[in-house]
Amino acid sequence: MSLPVRGFVVFLLSAQVVQGQDDWGVTYSSTEICAVKGSTVEMRCTYTYPFKVWFTIVEKTFWFTKQKDGEPVDLTTDSEYAGRVEDRCENNICTLRIRNLRESDSAEYKFRIIIQKGGSYIGSPGVTLSVTDLQLKVSRAYSGQAELKCQTSCHVPDNTSYIWYKNGEELWTGISYSGLVNFGSADIYSCALNGQENHRSPSVYAPKPPSVSVSPSAEIEEGSSVTLTCSSDANPAANYTWYKDETSYSSILNEEHQIVFSSTQASDSGEYFCTAENMMGRKTSENVFIDVKYAPKPPSVSVSPSAEIEEGSSVTLTCSSDANPAANYTWYKDETSYSSILNEEPQLVFSSMQASDSGEYFCTAENKLGRRTSEKLFIDVKYKSPMIMNITRLVLVVLVLVPPLLVCLWMRKKKAVSYTTEANEPIETVELDPFSVYENVSDLNMVSAEQTEEPEEQEDLV
Structure with missing residues (x-):
């Protein structure tokens, strides 16, 4: 059953009569009403009271929830x-009308009669209103x-217009x-009951671009608790x-x-x-960066080169540590009191190692959140004897002098060949009989002279 009240929607779900004792009574037209927010609702009841004497008069009637x-x-x-x-x-019939319903109006409404x-x-139970x-x-x-x-959670008549x-x-x-x-990503839809245009439904729409907040908003240190929202x-x-x-x-962290x-x-x-x-x-x-x-x-120490270290060689020690913010490095030797600083760089460089450089070295890595010390590294510089050093020097001298000497000899040979070509004179060849025996130098000269004359004789014959 629904009350046809112009301009509002009311849905009556059931009806119940409250009968009083001794001729008291309140009859509600409905004990359960469901109505839409913003609409108007009516509650109606009739009442009776005892007539013990003819002049009994009703002093006051009213509705209440509190x-x-x-x-x-x-x-x-x-x-x-x-x-x-x-x-x-009027005539023992009372009507309560509530306009512009609010969700806070949901309550049980009761009717009270007061006589002289x-x-x-009080008519109880009363009318339960759900907005x-x-x-x-x-x-x-x-x-x-x-x-x-x-x-709506209320029952809506079939002829309701939207x-x-x-x-x-x-x-x-x-x-x-x-x-x-x-619908598009920016579209917004809503609806209302005809006649209740000022009380539209909440709109439906796609998500707006999400925002990410970090709590706490201060600098994040390892081990602290952090929430992203x-x-x-x-x-x-x-x-x-x-x-x-x-x-x-592809990789979901959380839903x-x-x-x-x-x-x-740190990870x-x-x-x-x-x-x-x-x-x-x-x-x-x-994106938000954490x-x-x-x-x-704990810092690590490396040595370069990693081979045996000899006196006079070049050696570099490197200290490295994972830290945020980046660490500052300090080098020490043969002590743990940190009183004598060798270097305040990641690397400690020896351009020419000496025997006195042998010893234990270590470094520290430090930032505003703490300091860590490396393990000690022993450097053993091998000493070279005078003989070995002299041989080494000699080898170096030879290696230095041989290339210029070879270049000089090559240039002299080149000049000699060039001079012979420029003279432009025939070269006489003297052939000696390998099977003859020459007694003295004069015999050898005579043979040479004869061989020289042979061409002339051949020329005359021609």
Whole structure:
């Protein structure tokens, strides 16, 4: 049963009569009413009272929901209902009208009768009013379309008319409570009951670009607790997902709106971002960089070259440590009091090692969060004997002098060949008989002369 009151919607779910004793009685037209926020509702009752004497007079009747100091408070005097309540009674029939319903109006409403000579009566149980908000639900969404349903927890008559809105503008009016709409990432939809345009449903829309907050906002130190929160305005409410150091969305860290590090580690440093998603769409946050500060890790010491160290050779010691912020390094030798500093650089360089450089070396790595000391490294410089040193020097001298000497000899030979060519004289060849025996030099000269004359004789014959 529904009351046909112009300009408002009321849904009566049941009716019950409250019968009093000794001729007292209150009869409510309904004991359960469901109404939409912003609408107007009416509650009606009839009452009876005892007529023991003919001049019994009703002094006052009123509706109430609260009591103060044990006494019911007349609804027309309640500040929460000021300007919204009207109470009318005629011929033992009383009607309570409440306009512009609020969700806070949900309560049990009772009727009280007061007669002269101190008699009174309360009709209990009273009328239970439930005020609900109109809701627009997304039942399904696919390929840029969504099926929307304009609903309320109250029973709605079949002939109820609905108004649909897109981005604040009226889209259509009809008796259907559902509709298929096209939507973009920025579109906003809402609905209202016809005649209640000022009380639209909450809008539905895709998530707005999510924001990421870091708590605490101060510098993050290793071991501290840190919470990242992803938030986005969306209806239906968004589902959140967290990622780190990538944009492929393949590695999910968390599927809550918060990601909590109870004890941060150096490995937790990096860029984080989140997504907010509902049936209307998905949006991604900007990246937020988490920089975890930590004291230096135990430093390591390396030697270059790593071969046996001989006197006069060049050697470099390097100290390294993982730290954030970067560590400052200091070198020490043969002590642990840290009183004698050799160097305040990551490297300690010996351009020419001496026997006196032998010993134990160590370094420290320090930043504002702490200091760590390396293990000691023993450097053993091998001593060279005078003989070995002299041989070495000799080899070096030879290596230095041989190349210039070879170049000099080559240039002299080149000059000699060049001089012979420039003289342009025939070269006489004297052939000696290998089987002849020459007694003296004069015989040898005579042979040479004869061989020289032979060409002349041959020339005459010609």
